[in-house]
Amino acid sequence: MSDTTQNGPVLAADGTPLKRSLAKALRMQKLRALMLIAPLLLFILVTFILPVGDMLFRSVDNRIVQDVLPNTVRALENWDAASSELPDEAVFAAMAVDLKAAAEIKVHTKVAKRLNYENPGMASVFRKSGRKVRKWDVENEGPYKERLIELNDGWADIELWRTIKTYSGQRTMGYFLNAVDMKLGADGAEVRPETERIYNTMLIRTMRMSLIITFSCIMLGYPVAWLLANITTRSANMLLILVLLPFWTSLLVRTSSWKILLQQQGVINDVLVWIGIVGDDNRLVLINNELGTIIAMTHILLPFMILPMYSVMQTIQPTYLRAAKSLGATNWTAFWRVYFPQSVPGIGAGSILVFILAVGYYITPALVGGTKGTFISNLIAYHISSSGNWGLGAALGAILLAVVLLLYWVYDKIVGIDNVKLG
Amino acid sequence: MADASNNDAFVEFERVQKSYDGENLVVKDLNLIMPKGEFLTMLGPSGSGKTTCLMMLAGFETATHGDIRLGGTSINNIPPHKRGIGMVFQNYALFPHMTIAENLSFPLEVRKMGKSEREAKVKRALDMVEMGAFGGRRPSQLSGGQQQRIALARALVFEPELVLMDEPLGALDKQLREKMQFEITHLAHRLGITVVYVTHDQTEALTMSDRVAVFEDGRIQQLAPPDKLYEEPQNSFVAQFIGENNTLEGVVKEINNGVALVQLDDGELIDCKPVNVSKPGERTRVSIRPERVEYNKDRLSEGVHTLKAEVLEFIYMGDIFRTRLRVAGNDEFVIKTRNAPDQVRLKPGQQIEIGWLPEDCRALDA
Numbered sequence: 001m002s003d004t005t006q007n008g009p010v011l012a013a014d015g016t017p018l019k020r021s022l023a024k025a026l027r028m029q030k031l032r033a034l035m036l037i038a039p040l041l042l043f044i045l046v047t048f049i050l051p052v053g054d055m056l057f058r059s060v061d062n063r064i065v066q067d068v069l070p071n072t073v074r075a076l077e078n079w080d081a082a083s084s085e086l087p088d089e090a091v092f093a094a095m096a097v098d099l100k101a102a103a104e105i106k107v108h109t110k111v112a113k114r115l116n117y118e119n120p121g122m123a124s125v126f127r128k129s130g131r132k133v134r135k136w137d138v139e140n141e142g143p144y145k146e147r148l149i150e151l152n153d154g155w156a157d158i159e160l161w162r163t164i165k166t167y168s169g170q171r172t173m174g175y176f177l178n179a180v181d182m183k184l185g186a187d188g189a190e191v192r193p194e195t196e197r198i199y200n201t202m203l204i205r206t207m208r209m210s211l212i213i214t215f216s217c218i219m220l221g222y223p224v225a226w227l228l229a230n231i232t233t234r235s236a237n238m239l240l241i242l243v244l245l246p247f248w249t250s251l252l253v254r255t256s257s258w259k260i261l262l263q264q265q266g267v268i269n270d271v272l273v274w275i276g277i278v279g280d281d282n283r284l285v286l287i288n289n290e291l292g293t294i295i296a297m298t299h300i301l302l303p304f305m306i307l308p309m310y311s312v313m314q315t316i317q318p319t320y321l322r323a324a325k326s327l328g329a330t331n332w333t334a335f336w337r338v339y340f341p342q343s344v345p346g347i348g349a350g351s352i353l354v355f356i357l358a359v360g361y362y363i364t365p366a367l368v369g370g371t372k373g374t375f376i377s378n379l380i381a382y383h384i385s386s387s388g389n390w391g392l393g394a395a396l397g398a399i400l401l402a403v404v405l406l407l408y409w410v411y412d413k414i415v416g417i418d419n420v421k422l423g
Numbered sequence: 424m425a426d427a428s429n430n431d432a433f434v435e436f437e438r439v440q441k442s443y444d445g446e447n448l449v450v451k452d453l454n455l456i457m458p459k460g461e462f463l464t465m466l467g468p469s470g471s472g473k474t475t476c477l478m479m480l481a482g483f484e485t486a487t488h489g490d491i492r493l494g495g496t497s498i499n500n501i502p503p504h505k506r507g508i509g510m511v512f513q514n515y516a517l518f519p520h521m522t523i524a525e526n527l528s529f530p531l532e533v534r535k536m537g538k539s540e541r542e543a544k545v546k547r548a549l550d551m552v553e554m555g556a557f558g559g560r561r562p563s564q565l566s567g568g569q570q571q572r573i574a575l576a577r578a579l580v581f582e583p584e585l586v587l588m589d590e591p592l593g594a595l596d597k598q599l600r601e602k603m604q605f606e607i608t609h610l611a612h613r614l615g616i617t618v619v620y621v622t623h624d625q626t627e628a629l630t631m632s633d634r635v636a637v638f639e640d641g642r643i644q645q646l647a648p649p650d651k652l653y654e655e656p657q658n659s660f661v662a663q664f665i666g667e668n669n670t671l672e673g674v675v676k677e678i679n680n681g682v683a684l685v686q687l688d689d690g691e692l693i694d695c696k697p698v699n700v701s702k703p704g705e706r707t708r709v710s711i712r713p714e715r716v717e718y719n720k721d722r723l724s725e726g727v728h729t730l731k732a733e734v735l736e737f738i739y740m741g742d743i744f745r746t747r748l749r750v751a752g753n754d755e756f757v758i759k760t761r762n763a764p765d766q767v768r769l770k771p772g773q774q775i776e777i778g779w780l781p782e783d784c785r786a787l788d789a
Contacts, residue, residue, distance in 0.1 A: 322483055323516035325503040327530035328581065334504075337529070341520045 052401075059394035062172035065164065068111040069098040073168040081165045082187065086158055092145040095155075096138045103130040117389050118174060118183070119163040125154030175395035199379070199396065206376040207403070209294060210358035216298040217305035217354050218347055225309035225346070229316070243306050251300065255367045258296040262286040262368070288370025296368045301357055305350035312346030348415050356404055376400060432492070433459040433617055434480070434585065439489035441475050449475050451641035453489070457619070459584070462611050464620045466628040467638030468664070476638075477587050477621050482506050493585065504533075509578035509586040509616075513593055515570045517562035523549070523573055524558035530581040548580040551610070568599045575607065579614065586611070588620045592627065604631050625665050629653065637661050654712075658699055659787040662710040669716070669756050671709045675700050675786065683786045685709055687751045693728045695786040706789035713745075715783040716758040718775045719767065729778040732756065734769045744768065750777065 010018040066073050071094035079087040102108035112126030129152050141147070148155040166184050167174060174184045181197040182189050224243065228236050246254060261267045264283045272278040286292055316339060324334035362377040369375070376396060383393035411417070434457040441450040450472040457463050465473035478484040479491060482503030490497050498506055517526050524545050531541040549555045552572035562570055571591060578586050588607075592600045608631045611618045622628055628635045629649040636646045637660075645657045656662035659670065673687040675697070683697040685707060693709065700707045717723055718732070735754065736747040743759050746769050750756040758777070760766055769775065 317514065317516070319512050319514060319516040320518060322481075322503070323510065323512055323518075324529070325483075326481055326506075326508060326510035326587075327533065327577065328504050328507070329529070329533045330504055333533055338518055342518075 055394045056398055057394075058390055059175050059398045060171045060173065061391065062114075062167060062174070063170050064111055064114050065167050066170060068102045068107050069095070069164070069168075071095075072098050072164065076161070076165045076168065079161070079165065081162045084158065086145070086156065087161050089143055089145050091161070092148055092155070093138075093142060096133055096136065096144045096148065099126070099130055099133045100136060100138050103134040113388065115163055115167065117178075117392065118167060119159060121154065122160055122163065125152050125160065128152055129155070175391040176399070178392050179395040179399055199376075202374075202376045202379055203399065203403075205290075206359055206400075209290060209297075209373075209375070210355050212294055213297050213301060213358045214305075214351050214355045216294065217302050218351065220298065221302055221305035221309055221350065222343075222347070225306050225313055228306070228310045229313035230318070240310075243303055246300065247303060251363055252367075254300060255296055255364045258292070258299070258368055259287060262292055262295065287368050288373065290369075290373045292368040292370070293365045293373035293375075296364050297358060297361060300364060301354045304353045304357060308349035308353065309343065309346035312349070313343055316342045344415070348411065352408070352411060355407070359400060359404060431458060432456045433461075433494060434619070435490075435492040436476070436480075437490045437492070439476075439479065439486045439491060441472070441479060441484065442487045448487075448641055450479075450486075453641075453643065455636065455643065455646070457617060459617055460615050462608065462618045462620065462631060462633045464622060464628040464632040464635045465638055466622060466625060466635050466664075468623060471638040472641040473621050473636075473638040474589060477589055477619060480619060481508055481510055481587055507581075507583050507585075509581070509583035511574045511578045511586070511588040511591040513590045515562070515574040515591075517570055517573055517577070519562055521561075522558065523554070523560050523562065523565070526562070526573065527558075527577050527580050530577065534581060544580055548576040551579070552576045552606075567595055568603065571595060571603060572606075575610070579610075579616070583616070585617045585619070588618065590622050591620075592622075592624075600627070607631065629665070637664060639664070655698075656710065656785065656787070659708045659710060659789075662785065662787060667713050667757060667759075669711045669713060669750075669753070669758075671711075671751055671753060671756075672789065673707060673709060675703050675705045675707055677703050682781050683707075685786055687730075689751045691728075691730055691751055693730065693784065694781040695784045696782045698785045699788040700786045707786040708789050709784055709786050711779055711784045713757045713759040715779050716777050717779060718758065718769075718777045720776065723778040724780070727778050727781065729776045732775050732777050734771050734773040734775065736771060737769050739768075748775075748777070 012018045012021040014021075072091060075091040075094040076087060079091060099108055102111065108126055108130040109123075112123040112130075115126070116123035129148065132151055133148075136147075138144075154160060162185075172184070173189070177184055177189050179199050180203075181192050181200045183192055184190075224239075228239055228243070231239070259266075263269070264285065264287075266286075268286060269278065269283045273280050273283065278284060286295070320338050320342070321334050324338040325331070329337065359375075360377050361375060362381055365373055365375045366378050366381075369378070377400075380393045380396045380400075383389045383396070408417075434455070436453045436455040439450060439453040440448055442448050453472075453476060465476060467473045475484060479486050480493075482498070482501065486499060491499055493506065493508075517523075518529070521529065527545040527548055528541050531544060536544075545558070546555065549558055552575055554569060554572050554576065557565065557569065557573070562573070565573065571594075574591065578588075591607075592603050595603060604627055607618075620628075620631065629652070632649060634646060634648050635652050637644045637652065639660050645652060645661045647655070647657075652661065653666055656665060662668050663670070671687050671693070673685045673693075676684040676686050676692070678684075678697050678700070681696065683695045683700060685693055685695050687693065687709075695707075695709050723729065730750055732748040732750045734746060735749055738745040738747075742762055744762060744766065746758050746760070747754070748756045748758060
C-alpha cells in the first residue's frame with residue numbers, strides 16, 4: 001500500500017504497472033466468458049432487442065408520405081392549412097406528378113392506406129385517381145386543379161390537403177396521439193370526439209383488470225404457498241405437482257375448459273340451477289365479459305404467484321413464529337407482525353410477474369372476454385394482423401411497455417427491487 | 424430472589440411422556456422439580472429428549488402424558504403466548520425486518536404497554552447487555568455475539584420469571600462463548616430469574632449451572648450440582664459423558680466396608696467404590712478420572728492395589744501433561760498431571776505403576 005503513495009502506481013514483478021498486468025491476466029478469462037454467452041446474446045439481440053427497437057421506431061415512423069409525394073409535400077409548404085381556401089394550382093400539379101410516378105410503381109396505394117388511417121375515405125380518392133392519372137401527360141396538360149377535382153371531388157375537400165400537410169414529416173406523434181384517443185389536427189394535438197374514443201378506455205380496463213387478477217392471485221395463492229412451505233417435503237412435492245400441473249397443459253385447452261365450465265349452459269350454471277341457488281331462466285353470465293376473463297386468467301397465472309411466494313416462505317424459519325409467540329404474541333399477531341412482513345418480497349415478486357404477464361395477455365381475453373373483457377393486447381393484435389396499421393399497434397405496444405416500466409419503477413421506490421426474490 | 428434453598432416447586436414435570444409418532448417415546452417418564460431462581464441445565468447428546476422437554480415447557484409441543492406445572496398451576500392447556508416465559512433460541516430468531524429497538528419493543532407492544540414505558544424498558548434492557556448504542560440497527564448488521572446479547576435482552580425485557588435457552592451459544596466461537604457463559608450466569612443471578620438452559624456442551628453445563636440434568640434416551644440419568652456430577656457420576660453414561668474418563672471392565676469379587684474388590688478382565692485386582700454394584704459376581708465398568716491417577720510411588724497410600732502400565736504417548740499441553748498408557752489391555756487410558764517443577768516427565772516405552780484412592784475409582788454399571 002505504501003508503494004502507491006510514495007512511488008506512483010504499484011508495479012508487478014517485471015516492472016509493468018500492476019493494473020495492466022492484472023487486466024492482461026484476466027483478459028483470457030473475460031473473453032472465454034463472453035464466448036460462452038455469445039449464442040444467447042445473439043439470440044436475444046435478434047429475437048428480442050431488434051424487434052422491440054423496430055417496434056419503437058415504427059410507432060413514430062412516417063417517411064412514406066415524403067417518399068411517395070415529395071413534390072406535393074414541398075409545394076404544400078407555402079400553403080396555410082388554417083385557411084379555408086384550397087391549395088393553388090402548383091400544389092395540384094405537383095400531386096399529379098407524384099401520383100403518376102407512384103401509380104407507375106404501384107406505391108400510391110401504400111400512401112393511400114397510410115393517410116386513410118388519419119382521414120378515412122382518402123384511400124379511395126388516391127386509388128381511383130391513381131389509375132387515371134397514370135395515363136396523363138403531367139408536363140403540359142394543365143390545369144390540374146380542375147382536372148383532378150373533375151376526376152374525383154375528394155380532391156376538393158380541404159381536409160384531405162390538411163391531412164397531407166399535417167402528416168408530411170419524417171416522424172410523427174400521430175400514432176401515439178391516436179393511441180391515447182387524440183389526433184393531430186392542423187393546429188396541433190386535439191382530443192377526439194367522444195364517439196371515436198376507445199384506446200384510453202381499453203388501456204384503463206387492461207390496467208384495472210390486471211390489478212384485480214393480481215390481487216385475486218395473491219389472495220388465492222398465499223395460503224397455498226404457506227401450506228407448501230409448512231408441510232413435510234414429501235407432501236409439499238405432491239402439492240407442488242398439482243400447482244405445476246396446469247403448466248403442462250396447453251394454454252388453449254385450459255382456456256377452452258373455462259368456456260365449457262362458465263357458459264350459460266355450462267357446468268357451473270347447471271350445478272347452481274340444480275342446487276336451486278339460481279333460477280333456470282336467470283342463469284349467471286360468467287363468460288364473454290370481464291368476469292370470465294378475470295376467472296380464467298387468475299387460474300392461468302396462479303402458479304406464477306405461488307412459486308415465488310413459496311420460495312420466499314421456505315426461507316422464513318419457523319422459529320420466528322415461535323419466538324413471537326414466546327414473546328406474548330397471539331397466533332394472528334405473530335403472523336401479521338412477524339411472518340407476513342418477511343413474506344412481502346415473495347408477494348412482490350409474484351405480483352410483478354403476474355401483473356406484467358396479465359397486462360400483455362392475449363389468448364385468454366380473446367377467447368373468453370367477449371367484447372367487454374378484451375385487453376389492449378387484443379387491439380394491438382387487431383392492428384398488426386387485421387387493419388394493417390402497424391404504426392398504431394406499435395404505439396399502443398410502446399405505451400404498454402412504458403406503463404409497465406413505470407410501475408416497475410414505482411414498485412422499486414416503494415418496496416425496493418432488491419426485496420424481490422424469485423428463489 | 425436467587426434463593427435456591429427455597430424449595431417451593433416453581434417448575435414441575437410430573438410423569439411427563441412425549442411421543443411424536445405413537446410408537447417411540449422421545450421423553451420417557453420425566454420427573455423434575457425446580458425451585459425459583461435456579462439455573463438448571465439440561466445436558467445430553469442430540470436426540471436425548473432435552474430440547475423436546477424445553478419445547479413442552481415453552482408450549483410449542485404438547486406432552487403426550489403427564490403434567491407440567493408452573494408456579495403450582497398446570498400449563499398443559501395454556502398456549503405459549505400466555506405462559507409468559509422468555510425464550511432464547513439457538514439461531515437467536517431476531518426478527519430481521521425490525522430494528523433492534525423494535526425487536527425489544529415487540530413483547531411490550533403485544534402487552535399493550537404505553538410508548539414511554541416501552542422506550543424506558545427497551546433502553547434499560549439494552550443497557551443491561553451493554554448494547555445501548557445499537558437500538559437503530561438491524562439484526563443483520565450485528566455480529567453473532569451482539570445478536571446473542573440482543574436475543575437475551577429481548578427474552579428478558581418483559582420481565583418473565585422463567586427464561587428458557589435453547590443452545591444459545593452454539594453458534595459462537597470458543598472465546599466469545601466462554602465470555603457469554605459468565606455474562607448469562609451473572610445476569611440470571613443478578614435478576615433472580617429461573618433459567619432452564621439446554622446444551623450439549625458439558626463445559627457450558629458445568630460452569631453455568633446450579634444443577635445439571637443429564638439426559639439420555641428420554642430419561643434424566645442424573646440430576647445433580649456440577650461438582651457432584653463430575654466427581655460422583657451415578658452410572659457409566661454420565662461418567663463417560665461428563666469430562667474425560669478412563670474405564671476398565673471387570674467382575675466384582677467382594678464388597679467390604681464400602682470398598683469393592685474388582686478383578687479386571689486380565690486378572691489384576693483393584694479397589695473401588697461400589698456405586699451401581701451390590702453383590703459379588705456382577706460385571707462392572709470401573710471409572711477413574713485422568714487427574715486422579717497417581718504414578719509417583721511416594722504419593723500412593725499404603726496397601727492399595729496398583730496396576731502396571733506402559734507409557735504410549737506423552738503430550739505436553741502447557742499447564743498440564745497428558746499421558747496415554749496401556750493399562751490392563753486398554754490402550755486409551757489417559758492420565759493428566761499438573762506441570763509442576765517437581766513433576767516427572769514420562770517417556771514412551773517407560774514401565775510405571777499407577778494407583779488411586781479407592782473412593783476416586785467408581786464401580787458402575789457394566
